Amino acid sequence: MTAANPETSLPRPPSPPRTWSNTRILGHVLMALWIISGVSLVFYLGSNVASPFVQKYWPKYIEGFLVTLQIVGVSLLLGALLSVPIAMARGSRWKIFSWPAYGYVYFFRGTPLLAQTFLIYYGAGTFRPELEAVGLWGFFRDAWFCVIFAFSLNTAAYQAEILRGAVLNVSRGQWEGAAALGISKPVTFFKVILPQALMVALRPYGNEIILMIKGSAIASIITIYDLMGETRRAYSRSYDFQAYIWAAVAYLLIVETLRRVWDKIEARLTRHLKR
Template structure:
C-alpha cells in the first residue's frame, strides 16, 4: 500500500452500523409490499377490462371527457394567471383603497369551497336573468361551460395571487434598493427584476395549484358539463359497472403524474443555475 492510498484510507469515514429492524421500519416494508401487490392487481384488472365490452363502448366518451377537462383546466389557469398579477400587486400596495378589496377577494375565494362558488355562479345567475339580459351577459351565464370557467378562474386567481404575493415578498429588499440606485423606474424594477426572481420561488407552489385544479375540475360534472368525471357518471348510470370509476381514476392519475414529471423537468431547467 502506497502512502497516498494509506492516507485516503485513513481519512475515509467508518462504515455506518446496520439499522436495527424497528417497528416503524417493518411497517414501512409491509406497506410497500402491499402497494406493490395492489399495483400488480390493478394492472392485471385493467388489462382484463381493456378488452371488455364496457371499454369498447365508452372509450371514445372518456377521451372526449378527458379533452374537455384539459380545456377547462388550461383556460381557467391562464385566465387566473392574468388576474392574479394585479390582485397580488394590490395586496402588496400601500394604499388601503387597493389593498382591502384585494384582501376581501382572496379571503372569500380561498375561504369557501369551489363547489359552493360554482353553484353560486351557475344557479345564482338565474336570479338576475333580466338584469343580465339587459346588459347582454345572459348568453354567457346560461351556458354551464362558461360558468365553470368563470368560477374556476376566479378561484385559482385568488390562490395564484397569494402565491405570487408571497414570492414577491420573499425577494430580498436589496434587489429593490440596487435597482433604485441604478435609476430604474418602479414599474421596470417590478416587472424586469422582482417578478422574474419571484417566479423562481413560486414554481413549486404553482405546480401544486395546477394539480389541485385538475382534481378539482371534477366539480364541473355536477353542473352538467361532460368532462372526464361527467362522462364517467353518465357511463356508470347506463351500465352500473364499477370499472367506470376505476378508469376515471386511471385517467386522472395519468394526467397528474405526467404533469408532475413535466413540471419537475421544467423547474429543474429554469433553476439549473441555483444548483451550481
C-alpha cells in the same frame, strides 16, 4: 466502503448485519400488499381492455379528458391575467384598493369551490331580468361559461397570493440597486424583480395547476362532461365499477406526469441557484 482510517490504517469495521426488525417486517408486509393490489389492478384492467365497456366508452373518456384540459387551461390563463391587478391592489398603500382585494382573496380562499360554482351557476337565475337586459344571460345560462367564470375567479385569488408572496420575497436591495443604476420603477419591476419572483413562485404555481386539475372534477356536478362527468355518465349507464377505476388511473397518470415534468422544469430553470 472499506476505506482505511488514515491515522491507524485500520479497515472500517463491517456494518452490523441487517436483522428482521419489526419495522422491516411491517415494511415488507405493506409493500407485499401494495404489490398484490397493483398486480391485481393491472390484471383486472388488462382483462377488461377488450370488454364491451371499454369498447363503448373509451372515446368518451378521451373527449372528457380534452374538456378537462380546456377547462383547466382556460381558467388558469384567465386567472393568471386577473391575478396581476389583484396582487397589485392587495399590495397597494391605499386602503380603497387593498381592502377590496383582501376581501376578494379572503372570500375565494375561504369558501368551497363547489359553493362558488353553485352561487354563480344557479345564483345567476335570480338576476335573470337584469342579465337579459344587458345581454349577459346567454353567458350565465351556459354551464361551461359559468364553470370557466367560477374557476377563473377562484384561481385568480390563489394566484394573486402566490404572486404577491413571491414579489415580497425578493429582497429590497434589488429595488435599491436598480434605483441606484437609474432604472425606472416599471422597468425594474418587469426586468429585475419579476424574473426572480417567478423563480420562487414556480413550485406554488405547479401546486396550483395540480389543485386546479383535481378541482375541475367539480364541474361534472353542474352537467359538464369532463373526465369526471363522462365517468359518472358511464357508471350510471353501465353500473360497472371499472368506470371509476379507469378514471382514477387516468387522473393519477395526469397528475403524476405533470408533477414530474414540473420538477424537471424547475430543476432546469433554477440550476444557477444550486450550490
